[in-house]
Amino acid sequence: MIHLENVTKQFDGARKVTALEGITLRVDRGEVVAIVGPSGSGKSTLLNLVGMLDRPTSGSIRVDDREIGSLGDGDLTRLRRDKIGFIFQFFNLLPSLSSVENVGLPLHLRGWTAQKVKQRAQELLDLVGLNHRLQHLPDELSGGERQRVAIARALACNPPILLADEPTGNLDSHTGAEILTLLGDLQLKLGSTVLVVTHDNEVARSAQRRLSLRDAHLVEDVRQ
């Protein structure tokens, strides 16, 4: 499903910073992978590269057998739209849009009709247990509810890969556990491949596989 071959990422600035170096990795369909490591080890960079938000400095990344290095911006966006769902630590919901509008956003971007978008968004919010919060703005929701909306949005286009960057990092432990359960349920139901960046040992333990990064290198790959 996801294949990284000797991937290196450097950031140019006053001096070059190597965020990832020589990463080779294969993630199969339906796997749940936790990526752990201290701050600055390259976890988020790895997630951004897999999510096609950024491009590697060298090496090759294949997602669903497509080499992303050769794709133009438009094709990359389309591939990301079809294959990837993102869940962020700070939810990244648009503050002016209601829950149903936020969830429907990726579908509108694909050109779905308003009626179909509404129907699908309601289904997804129902799926994450928020059918009573359809017209609420993000400000009117609790942290856990916001993350549920974000998860519903990530699932909107039925992507085979879910990428989550510290999905419980901004939540209390109880709510975090609820979100984790929800993610686990959804993964079982939809068969998605899930990559989770986390500092939370609980989250890491719940994954089938754990990748540890340190100083830009992959230092451990454990199947649990």
Added chain:
Amino acid sequence: MILLRLISWQYIRKHRLRTLFTIAAVVLGAGTFVGMHSAGVAVLSAFNDTVDHIAGKAQLQITAGDSGFPEEVLGRIQSVPEVATAVPLIEAVVQSTKKGEGNLLVLGVDMTGDRSIRDYDLDSGEDDIVDDPLVFLAQPDSLIVSADFAQRNRLSVDSKLPMDTMEGEKQFTVRGIMRSAGLGSVFGGNLGIMDLYAAQKVFGRGRRFDRVEVRLAPGLSIDQGRAALRQALGSGFQVDTPATRGHQFESLMQVYSVSVNIFSLFALFTGLFIIYNAFNIAVTQRRTEIGILRALGATRRQILALFLGEGVILGLVGSALGILFGMFLARATSGYVSDVMQALYGMGARAQDVTLSRGFMVAAVILGTATSVIGAILPARNASRVDPVKALQRGQYQVLSAGENRNRRIVAAIFALSAIACAALGRSHGLFYVSYLSFIIAALLLVPALSLWMSRMLRPVLRKVRPVEGVLAADSLIQAPRRTSATVAALMLSLGLIVSIGGISRSSYNSIAQWIDTAFNPDLFVSASQNLVEHSFRFPDSMTRALSSLDGVADVGRMRGNKISVKGASVVLYALDIEKVAAHTRERSIVAGDFDRMNRLTAEGKGAIISENYELLQHAAMGDILPIPSPSGFVNLPVVGIVRDYTNQSGTIFIDYSVYQRYWEDPTVDIFEVYAKPGTPLEDLKTRIQAQFPEQHRMFVYLNREVKNRVLSNSNQFLGLTYIQIFIAVLVAVLGVANNLSISITDRRREFGILRAIGALGLQIRGSIWCEALTIAFLGVALGMAFGALDLFYELGLVRNDYAGLTLDYQFPFGMALTVIPVILVAAWLASIASSESAARSSLREALEYE
């Protein structure tokens, strides 16, 4: 100062384009102020120079309106003991036949005495020509021209110069060339000097002079000389200093000055809003920086001083550039202003150069800097109030602008009510101005609330058109009403001015067209002057009978125009065959009096009819006695009627031609109004009139529609200002929208990151920015049109009450509005391209990490 160098300078360097926008706003405000004023000052100064140089050493000038006075009056003047020298003068503006040279001012002087008043400063030619006037007199085709004119036309002594005269095109011989300085510089160098008696002949003056110029005996004051001359000549003559002509011209230029003042004020306001927006942007962007400074110990006062200091520096730079831009604008428009004055009043002067006094430059710098500082005050105050804790917190960056506030709406409502109440209460000038000012303040205060309300109304529409891009664009505007409203206010002011200028233009066009149809409606005009307003050339009254006897002519009316001074105001007296006029103008608009009675009394010499603008500008009323000066003394006539008339912008008095003949003893006619018998082919009649008077070489026969087109084209001269205003509005749209969007994309950076992360294509990101730009422009256009519609009401009031006395019907300029709307929308879209590209190409990773 250290903060300015360490903090502001770095920001300016990093955001060069935005700094440029802010400076451009100051340039716009200060430059328009400098440019428009300087153009007017240059034309006025050129006219004053012309008057001064022509007057030479003369201390007083004696005139009796345009008609001049008989030669005998000169003897009476010369016999006054207080007079040392008195020389007669003929002055005429003639069309030069040289291509591209325009008009030539020709002075007819008496060489025997004139050099005691004027210095001819001959550059070449035989000095004895003027030293021995008999030589000059003996050759009536003699002409002296300025070196400048000679050089432009490759003329030298003995060259031939053809000119239009009453005797047709005549060849004159250059007998002398004046140096370009002094007298030779007047009228842009387009000056010719000829013998007085030759001038009388070629300009159809008969045995009359236009004026006499006087030097007083040594030791006498101007007032003593004036008193002595007035006593010797009696009423009907004006004895004034040469500067008085300058003052008259200045008063005619008042229309321009008022327009320019309004125009400059709007430009300054517009600039103010753009500057305000730019500083608002800077404060939003530098929130973290301000937080750090505050955390490090900077006081609120230091933060305030930092931003106000930036305002001063940008204001100074902008003002300096604004002066340069203004000078460019002044050079570009002074010729136009001069042409407008010449076309409208037959008075004008070419400004050869535009200069700025030191005082005016200082005023421009103060004004530009003050505009910049005022624009920076509110954002600077907001910056000083930034809470360092919140500013440094992650996730707190996107603090939405505080929404529009209720107090502002209440104050706006009070001003709106004041505007309505003052407008409804009456015609007092004071109340009118209070109403106008209240309206502008109310409108400006309402912009944030209206922008917000309209953005909310537009959201569903935009959602329908573009479900993602449209909604997010609307939300961006809804979330930042302050950011949006400053640009919208600037656009509103700018477009409002376009609408009101366009409206005045359209209203005056239609009103004048209607007036021509009902009150100035002969089939043909036979005129001695090409532009119908100058009185340099006249026909003999004897032509009347010959014209009347032509086959196909039903009636001929005589018109004799004369600039006179009544109660200190310069107005135009028109002598007409009132009975004939009355017979053909029954449909004309009457302001006061009975149509039949006013015409009967005027025809009998028992009264005068005045124009509505005379009534309003000179505060005259029915029954008032008008002391009309004539060479035979004052003719005192009561006002027996008031009519709507657009002949002259200073006001017009109509008397019967027989009265004019009796008191002015001037048997000449400027224009014959010819009414054709029904069914007569007018083109044929025109040809026959021209053929009937082969000796009248300076005869211009116009069909009614030709005159109508000419008058209407003159009335449209001020429309030129609209085009400048459209240019400024486009600048405002580009500057305002570009500025606005540059902060919008900063505010929306995370939003774009999210959108792209969930699958938005570059085109969709661009689309959202374009939607925002077009929505801002739409808000500006909609409010601008509404503001302009109301502003037009006030502008028409100004035209009526203060600077033209003309009642113009309200006409919204739909055509102009339809032209301007797409121009502004396209300008806004173009202004958004850089921002949309920046948003679409920005790093996705950075956008999502952005706080």
